[in-house]
Amino acid sequence: MLKEERQQLILDKIGADKKVTLVALSKELDVSYDSIRRDIIELEERGLLRKVHGGAITNSYLPMKVRQRMGIPNPEIVRIARKTLRLIQPGQTILMDGGTTPLYIVEQFPKEMELTVVTNNLPLAVVLADHPHIEVMVLGGSFYKRYQITMGQTVMDQLAHLRVDWYLMGVVGSHPDEGFSLRNHEETLLKRRMMQTARQVAVCLTTEKLHTPAAHRICGLEDVSLLITSLNPSDAQLAEYQEKGLEIW
Amino acid sequence: MLKEERQQLILDKIGADKKVTLVALSKELDVSYDSIRRDIIELEERGLLRKVHGGAITNSYLPMKVRQRMGIPNPEIVRIARKTLRLIQPGQTILMDGGTTPLYIVEQFPKEMELTVVTNNLPLAVVLADHPHIEVMVLGGSFYKRYQITMGQTVMDQLAHLRVDWYLMGVVGSHPDEGFSLRNHEETLLKRRMMQTARQVAVCLTTEKLHTPAAHRICGLEDVSLLITSLNPSDAQLAEYQEKGLEIW
DNA sequence: ATGTTTTTTGCATTTATTTGCAGACCTAAT
DNA sequence: ATTAGGTCTGCAAATAAATGCAAAAAACAT
Incomplete structure (x- = not known):
């Protein structure tokens, strides 16, 4: 071995x-x-x-490449993916960004689902090539290899013309008082922009991130419509989020 | 073996x-x-x-997935890829589009090569994620799943601001009198636009395409600088191209 | 075809990495 | 203080990697 x-x-x-x-x-x-x-x-x-x-x-944090090599999604992410699926109505347009969670979510999409997905996450687009009824829009720009996403001004410009139903946002850190955060500053700018183009924003979180903020703040709890975790919404770990009035699934 | x-x-x-x-x-x-x-x-x-x-x-498991779809690289494409490599100087910016040939070409790139690659071919970008010194720009737009490339107006718009050293163009058909051609009309528009953004254009061709034009014409021989095939430049099959003054490698 | 050049291959030698083990050492609980 | 569980260090054997070289095989041009 x-x-x-x-x-x-x-x-x-x-x-x-x-x-x-x-x-x-x-x-x-x-x-x-x-x-x-x-x-x-x-x-x-x-x-x-x-x-x-x-x-x-x-x-708490594993870079994407390592996760990818793992092959099997961990059960927590599968739960999150399933809950997220309930959110999406046929015919809607959703915006998804980098990270492995979105990748697993789209892998769970039924093959017949009708949907438009906008993304800067290239592996995600490639995975969706197998879904004949999902239309995919790729946001172009500089390719940020570490996370296999595009970033930069070009991406921002394309977002200006967009209006989507949901933005499924991935984050690295989260805290009931400080809101959601990331490791990378430039990406926070991008995510803030993405939030503006969406009617509603949902955040998908794995449990270990719940009380570990990262360096760069994206936004506060009040700016997102919905929090999706693998836990039961009434779980004690979510109490503080619950109290701040955030909807939890 | x-x-x-x-x-x-x-x-x-x-x-x-x-x-x-x-x-x-x-x-x-x-x-x-x-x-x-x-x-x-x-x-x-x-x-x-x-x-x-x-x-x-x-x-990373994604390029593998793509690779399986690609099948075995036939020796002809390997030859073309090797010749193409000789064309590219370190530090240049090159534009590459869809098809498997470009994918094989970038596979031949040594890891240390320094280069900027602009592409609408998503698998190509993902493959290049492992080359630390190659900068990748992705052209965003509607995703054409069949060829795993982006197309449409958004792509065109991004090309407007670009100026690259070489455009490595893939084609489906070719004929010494009728020039180069494709099966898909919209893609010819895109390729014509790509030609405009490049100082020089090289066409990579497999032998069987040499005398089989496809439905939609992209351009004439006079519009490209260089033709790369797997054959010896003095091969009889290339004579007609030779006569028209096209440089052949 | 034929001879030349380039690439590829296998081998021998040297160098480096990985592994399991034995024993010293640390720390916390009896 | 003793002991049990775990850690750290150095060591030697086994395994693998790098290097240089000559023979063989391909690729190339004439």
Whole structure:
């Protein structure tokens, strides 16, 4: 078994269970405790997980490429995708941006669904090539390879002429008081612009982001219409959001 | 067994299993460990896989998906791609459009190449995500799923502000008297526009297209600077093109 | 076709990485 | 203080990678 393969399995397991223990892993993958330990150290150095005594836990943020290689979407994202589907009415126009969540959501779209999707996320457009009744509009601009999206002034200009029903916004960080945030400043500008072109905005969030704000603020809770998570809307972790009057699914 | 053929098998295997080990491959394909190792190095330089200790793993699953749709690169296209590479100088800006030939050409790009690529071909942009020194500009517009390219007025508008060194044009049909042609009318409009934004235009052609015009004419021979085929420039099949004064590689 | 040039291949040698293990070490709970 | 669980360090064996070279095979031009 290749070292990288093993490390990928560790990441998969962490993605599914949120935590792993070294002893369990070394038994399961049938390699020495030390090898696993060294793997975990390497992965931590690359920022892909957090090492704790006797094991490791998820790190809230994983770059897209790593997730993509994982192949199987984690169950949390599948739940979010299913809820999001209920939101969309046939014939509508929706705007989707970067990240893996939108990618999994469109993968869940039924093949016969009739829809127009506007996106700056190239993999997303390519995935939708298999859906004959979905019209796709690609926003052109400089290609930001890390997230496989386009950005820049050209994208902004194209948005000026658009009016969509929903904007499904992906975010990196979120906090009940501080609102939604990202790692990258330029992308916040883009997202703010996207919000303006949409009649309604929905944010899709994985649980670990709920109380971890990122560096650059996009907007406050009051600016979005709907929050979609994998949790039950009445879950305690969502209470603070609930109180601020945000609709939650 | 040809090198190209072997490399294709390696890519196929990686596409299926997400990983390969060098020892297994050298046994399976019955060539020395070193040859396989050198193949892997080459493929990595083109960004088609990631080399790891003892083997190789997939780089990103999307280009693989696209690749499967593309099928095996026939040796003719590989020859064309190699010739085209000689044309491009570091630091230039080139415009590439739809089709599989451009995709094979960019696959041949060494990873260190410095270049700006403008394209309406989404898989092409995604493939180039692994080339850190290549800047990619995506032309946005309606997505034509069949060819995985964008088209329409939006694309045209973006071209208005552009000026590139080379336009590598793909065509469906060609004839020494009638010039170059396509099956789709709207695409001819786009290609004509693309020609205007480029200082020089090169056409890449496979042999079977040399005397088979398609329905919609793009332009005459006099409008392109260079013709690239898999044949020797002095080949009899190219004589008529030669006579009309078209430069041939 | 035929000889020339270029590319590819396999091998031997050297160098580097990975792995498991043993023992020292740390820390917290008895 | 002792002990149990986990971590860290150094080491040696096994495995893999890089390098240089000569033979073989393709590709090329004449």
